[in-house]
Amino acid sequence: MKHPQRPAHHRSRGPGRLTGLLTALLVVLGLSGTALAAPGGTARQAPAAVQVPARAMDAVAAMQPSWNLGNSLDAIPDETSWGNPRATRELFRTVRSQGFRSVRIPVTWSAHQSDAAPYAVEAAYLSRVKEVVDWALAEDLYVVLNVHHDSWQWVEKISQDHDRVLARYQALWTRIAAAFRDEPRALLFESINEPVFGDATPARKTELMHELNTSFHGIVRASGGRNKDRLLVLTTQGGTPSQELMDDLHTTITALRDRHLIATVHYYSWYPFSVNVAGGTRYDAAARNDLTDAFARMRDTFTSKGIPVYLGEYGLLSWPDHFHPDRVERGEALKYFEHVGHAARRAGVTTALWDPFAYLDRATLKWRDPALFAWIRSSWTTRSGTASFDKVYVAKSKPVTAQSLTLHLNGTTFRGLWHAGTKLAEGRDYSVFGNRITLTARTLTRLAGDRDHGINATLEARFSRGLPWRIDVVTYDTPVLSDATGSATAFAVPTRYQGDQLATMEATYGDGTNAGPTGWTPFQEFNVAFSPDYPKGTIVLTRAFLDALREGGTAHLTFHFHSGAKVQYKVVKSAGSVTGTAVRES
Structure with missing residues (x-):
């Protein structure tokens, strides 16, 4: 990922300073694989790793x-x-206990590597990286170690400053390779994360990636x-799984004639669905076909x-986000x-969930949303x-x-529908025709109860395997918008x-052109152009x-709701103020 999601702010105790300083000294001396005397006199050996099969596949x-x-x-700049x-060893113990068999440890080196020859890497930082890697290996996890955000911080400049950037990149990998040369084969190296090459021509970009x-x-x-036969992970440009870029990577891998090479790409779904833009509110045929x-x-x-193939990252862009309303409707996700x-x-692809903080809370070592993780875990098998x-x-x-x-x-x-642990009766409570299930009016009346707005009941559709599908019965009325005034910097x-x-929200002007920061579509991006604030009872139009x-132009807004309701609204910006007017049905 290029841009971080903003995680919750927590702190935890780090490793002892004495151990870190001694490790740093050994790295400087080129003795990083040597046993290290930890406080108390116990020798810390390089961890025993899982037994790695000979074949890369x-x-x-x-x-x-x-x-x-x-x-x-x-x-x-820092961890x-x-x-x-x-990160702690307990974190990796938790990850292993939850069924994961490997971890990718992205590392950005830029703040800890000199940008001038000989491009030295800070020994203390390298020591910290090694400590984290060793903890994961000690928990019987495979580890993928890489060069991460350096790709857009300085490697991207290779098309304009080729020799200096390449020299820095080579110096960095020379140092990493030396520091980890004696680590178990369960440690893999990945060349670089999502590299891009600025304004270079497509042909030149292919050359630079190669x-x-x-x-x-x-x-x-x-x-x-152990680097002589260590598994190495090579990427496409941007980590993109397009046919052309994967063909380029295939050419590189076959030309190297090395049976210990792995291809990596990333996958974040069809873009309109992944960020909820251009009407991509459902996991529809376009999104399914893209995957x-x-x-x-x-x-x-x-x-x-x-x-x-190691799918080094997958997920949905900016979802889940525990600090903002969900861009993507939960069931669709x-x-x-x-x-x-x-x-x-x-x-036959191995998948690595991208977790910036959103899934596993690293302070409590608990899943933020256990039900969501249950779906991810079930999908593995x-x-x-x-x-x-x-x-x-x-x-x-x-x-x-x-x-x-x-x-x-x-x-x-x-297998049927259940409510509160009781199986509903087919033919009385619901009917099934082909792949269409219909809840009777009588059953919905009973489930809706006093019909307060919101979720009145939750059903479970159960199947012969896998997890049940939860269906909320929701009472609603068409949302009502009201007139408002605000400033050109804050309006709700x-x-x-x-x-x-x-x-979603659709925004156009009277002449049919699109209104908003996403000019190529009338359907603006969720949480970028607009965002619901349910507790405050507003829809925020962002800065x-x-x-x-x-x-002075009138923007015509159509707010689309998950019930299928559509509500019209108009906004006008003039002389530093914004006026909003609800469109009444005639």
Whole structure:
């Protein structure tokens, strides 16, 4: 990832200073693999590692599933700068106990490496990285160690300052390779994270990517020790799984004639869905096909030809975000994670969850959302059934009628519906025709109870395997917006949500052009141009959206809600103020 999510601010106790200083001294002396006397006189040996299969394909398969220590050692300038506590051995023990078999430890070296020849690396920082790596290895985890945000901090300048950047990159990997040359083979090296090359031509970018990967390979192999047959991970430009860029990487890997090489790419879903822009509010056919095609390309380009693939990062961009409303509707996100696990198993790809702080709370060592993690974990081994949505909306202002959903069986068999531990009766409470399930009006009336706005009941659709699909029965009325005034830097639309939730916002001017910072689509980006504030009863139009408004122009907004309701609103920016007007139905 290029941009950090802002994590919660916690701190924890770090390692003893004496141990760290002694380790740093040994690194400087080139004795980093030597046993280190810890406080109290006990020798700390390089940890015993898992037994790594000889074949790269088998080794990478044994690494499934994997987890990223994101926003820690890759944070800028230091490990706790982005809010995570210092990593501990207990963290890796927890990760291992939760079923992970490998960890990716992203490291940004820029603040700890001189930018002038000979491009020295701070011994204390290298010692800290080694300490964290050794803790993970000691917990019987494979470890992938890399060069991370350096890619956009200084490596990106290689197209303009080739010789100096390449010399720094080579010096960095020379130092890393020397420091870790005697580590167990369960430690893997990854050349660089998501490299980009500025304004270079496509052909030149291909050359530069090849040069970085092959330079990294040559340095590590020449450093001796266990680096002679260590598994090495080579990336595409940007970590992108496009066919052209994976073909380039395939060419590089085959030309190196090294059976210990691994291809890596990243996958964050179809972009409109991943960030909720351009109307990408559902995990629809476009999003599903994007994922299916990406994993098919990984299989056809690499794994079917004996080259293993390590999916170094996957997830949804900026989701979950525990500091802002969810961009992606929860059930739709669960469908994505379920699909990733299935597609990866079919393609023979090992997956590494990108976790900047959002999944595992590193202060408590507990999952922030255990139910979400249950879906991720289940996807590693089996499929789960889902449905077209995870809510059934019942309008309070109208008589209750039957409601239908489409079941997505995903190779399972539907076993029935449950409410509060009791199985509902097919034919009386609901009916099934093909893959369509319909809840009767009588059952919905009973489940809605006194019909307060919001969730009245939760059902479970159970299948022959995998996790049950939860369906909320929600009473709602069409949200009501009110007139408001504000400044050109702060404006919020008073909103009575009435049990509904905001899905997206469409913004245009009277001439049909798009309004807002995302000019290529009328559907603006969730939490970037607008954001619901449910506790305060408003929809916030962000500074970015307000800045993009034309002076004196009327922007016509359509707020789309998950019930299917659409509500119109107008805003005008003039002389430092913003006026909002609700559009009344005629």
